[in-house]
Amino acid sequence: MPNRGWEFRLLGPVEVGQGDTTITLARRAQRCLLGLLLLDAGRVVPVGRLLELLWDDDPPANARGILHSHVARLRGTLDPDRTGSRGFRLLRQGDGYLAETDVGAVDVHRFRDLVGQARRSAGPGGRSRLLTDALACWRGPLLADAATDRLRDRLGVGLEELRLAAIEARAEAELExxxxxxxxxxxxxxxxxxxxxxxxxxxxxxxxxxxxxxxxxxxxxxxxxxxxxxxxxxxxxxxxxxxxxxxxxxxxxxxxxxxxxxxxxxxxxxxxxxxxxxxxxxxxxxxx
CATH class of the missing domain: 1.25.40.10 (Tetratricopeptide repeat domain)
Known part of the structure; x- marks a missing residue:
């Protein structure tokens, strides 16, 4: 789906922006849920996995009801007419949910894509520019105001290492x-x-x-x-x-x-x- 609206920032505090407008989701659980879905944008995330991650493997008895309530609030904020007119839809598919958006609108995926482009770039000047743009996606730790340290470690396997490797590769390109x-x-x-x-x-x-x-x-x-x-x-x-x-x-x-x-x-x-x-x-x- 081409991005016509929201941009999502997960590398740091969770933010949603559209043009000059930035909104902050008030509830930590909603920010965390949005992050979980966007990290797997375009793929169905089973409800069971969402419950495990949101409640650290110990969901309460009414966890499904709470999850569905959070989903409804996210839809009301980000896709109120349920048409995807703002470049985002949150769909129920089977026993799971799917966030449909342009992956380029999500900073985590944009970071990975730019690093991949840099790997394929032959010239040091091009590599440096691409890696500079990639590193600019980072404003802080993944889901800084939404995830616990334990959850962040589970979700971000290899991500911090990739950031450091990008810093190293950019320095090498600059030296070249x-x-x-x-x-x-x-x-x-x-x-x-x-x-x-x-x-x-x-x-x-x-x-x-x-x-x-x-x-x-x-x-x-x-x-x-x-x-x-x-x-x-x-x-x-x-x-x-x-x-x-x-x-x-x-x-x-x-x-x-x-x-x-x-x-x-x-x-x-x-x-x-x-x-x-x-x-x-x-x-x-x-x-x-």
Whole structure:
């Protein structure tokens, strides 16, 4: 169904927008129900599954009646004439419900689609733009004001990992474009937040090196070694060690040179698919 109206934001507090108008559903349970249905937009979600998720596997005796009441309220707000004129319909099919809308109107699906487009993009500039747009979909945790932490973990398997992989891939694409100096503040902050993610450490080291800060890049490696041994009882992978050795030798091939852009794209494509790492990975990990 082409989207002619509502846009749905689930990455952060649940919001529904249409043009300049944004509405907030007052009841947490309604926000949660809408999120559950939109995460599976275009597919029937069985009533039994909705009851389990809404009530954390312990629904009350009158749970079905409460669910049907929430469905009626959602329809009254989002599709009052029951025609889908605003780009959304909530349909009963068998013993389940189906949210019918353009998946591009749901930020979660738009995020995944943009990441997929970035994977297929040959040029670093295109990858960076697509990943920037994808990451802009995020305003906070999935269903931030609607789901419990336990429910969020059940619903978002692999989603946070995909966000971090997109951040890493965008940083790598930006480095390919020669934007190491502009990237440094962001990478420094990301490495502080995620000290065990080798792709971020690698990108930060390269950005420092290309900015003429070789001692800081080498210090970053030593700091990473300490973090890995302390937290995991392991050292970083051979690839990060080899990068350190190349920097220690002042390998000139590590500097950005536009004339070698095509060769650099080939060497970075390996990282794009996900560098080997001892970093613990969430279930559903999918490298960008």
């Amino acid at each position: 474009c020669g934007r190491h100096r502009e990237l440094l503040p962001e990478l420094a902050d990301l490495v502080r937040q995620h000290p065990l993610r080798e792709r971020l450490i690698r990108a930060h080291m390269i950005a420092l090196y290309r900015d003429g800060r070789r001692p800081d890049a080498l210090a970053g490696y030593r700091r990473a070694c300490g973090d890995f041994v302390r937290e995991l009882g392991l050292e970083p992978t051979r690839e990060l060690h080899e990068l350190h050795d190349r920097m220690a030798r002042a390998d000139p091939s590590l500097h950005f040179e536009p004339s070698r852009a095509s060769a650099r794209r080939r060497s970075w494509r390996w990282s794009w698919r996900g560098a080997p790492s001892w970093t613990p990975r969430a279930p559903g990990y999918q490298p960008v």
